[in-house]
Amino acid sequence: MSLKQHFELMAEYNRWMNERVYGAAGNLSKSALLEDRRAFFGSILGTLNHIVVGDTIWLKRFAAQPASAEPLREITELAAPKNLNQIIFEDLDELHSHRKWLDEKIIKWISGLTDSDLDxxxxxxxxxxxxATKRFSSLIYHFFNHQTHHRGQVTTLLLQSGEDVGVTDLLALIPNQNNV
Structure with a gap:
């Protein structure tokens, strides 16, 4: 599996997990979503917003890479987040809709990258x-790792609220291989 294929897998995992997390979060009341649970970003909604904030910041940076400029053009048109704990959407449905849009942009952007783009x-x-000056591929690793880190926090907060998102392992999306 090439580096690009690994990133494509991570982009699909990101979308898959976001659907699971938002599905579970949608079963909670607004007050449960907003309850301060003493997490890094306070509430479930605060943490979900932080993941969107982080993605937006990084995707805007990634748009400076020549091959990423056009695929991420719509991202560059978004307002830059003011801080890492900014609540961009107070309504879960609106946040979820934006999240789905972002996930599609991420998948399309990653699919268009080449090995030389990653260098x-x-x-x-x-x-x-x-x-900072860093290798693009290393920053993409960080981008996906950041999502996974905070989504893991959300899955814990959801479980503590009685909502189990089920399997969260990347392993669930790694295809089986035939022995040759």
């Missing part, structure tokens, strides 16, 4: 204005 060195500034 690109991206220069950017973090949210505190600190400059």
């Amino acid at each position: 690109f060195i991206l220069s950017y500034q973090n949210t505190k204005g600190v400059p």
Whole structure:
């Protein structure tokens, strides 16, 4: 499996897990979604918003890579998040709709990348204005890892609220191989 194929798998895993998480979250009341659960971003809704904030920040940065500019053009037109705990959508249905849109953009963007695109060195500034220069493929790894990290927090918060999202392992999406 090539590096690009691994990223395609991660993009599909991202979409699959988001559907599971949002499905479980949709079974909770608005007050349960907003309840401060002492997580990094407070509530279930706060954490789901943070994942969207993080994705938006990174996708805007990734758009500076030449092959990513057109696939991520609509992302660059979004307002830049003001901070990492910004609540972009207070309504779960609106957040879920935006999440689905983002996931489709991510899948399409990743599918269009080539191996040489992944070797690109991206220069950017973090949210505190600190400059960095890093390999594009390593940043994409971070992008997917960040989603998984915070989605794992959400699955715990959901389970504590009585909603089990079921299997969350990437292994569920890794295809079986024939021995040759």
